[in-house]
Amino acid sequence: xxxxxxxxxxxxxxxxxxxxxxxxxxxxxxxxxxxxxxxxxxxxxxxxxxxxxxxxxxxxxxxxxxxxxxxxxxxxxxxxxxxxxxxxxxxxxxxxxxxxxxxxxxxxx
Numbered sequence: 843x844x845x846x847x848x849x850x851x852x853x854x855x856x857x858x859x860x861x862x863x864x865x866x867x868x869x870x871x872x873x874x875x876x877x878x879x880x881x882x883x884x885x886x887x888x889x890x891x892x893x894x895x896x897x898x899x900x901x902x903x904x905x906x907x908x909x910x911x912x913x914x915x916x917x918x919x920x921x922x923x924x925x926x927x928x929x930x931x932x933x934x935x936x937x938x939x940x941x942x943x944x945x946x947x948x949x950x951x
Contacts (some may be wrong), residue, residue, distance in 0.1 A: 859898030867895040869912050883911055 850858070853948045870880050881891040894900045894908075907919045927935070 861897035861898070862897045866898075866908060866912075870895075873912070880908075880911065884908055 853861075857896075870877070877895070878888045881888045884891070885906065886907075888902060890900075890904075895902070900908075900920050906915065906918065909915045909931075
């Protein structure tokens with residue numbers, strides 16, 4: 843469930859994409875790279891990079907390539923890492939799995 847007290851959740855997808863595009867543009871400029879230079883390093887066209895910087899819209903594969911160039915790949919991956927489960931959480935999950943397997947066996951008979 844989204845946290846509506848956190849301002850990011852009231853932004854539209856378009857707003858967030860625009861912010862990502864602007865962030866990537868600023869990173870490129872801070873690294874003293876032209877659009878053509880970054881596009882060449884990432885393996886995309888200058889026009890495609892320009893569109894990404896304006897709209898933030900891109901494929902996940904391209905975002906990974908750009909993140910790698912800016913040494914942000916660890917941060918990108920950290921966003922999607924599952925938290926470590928406590929031993930009790932692991933036990934509870936194992937019990938749920940056992941229960942599901944038991945119920946499936948009963949249904950098949």
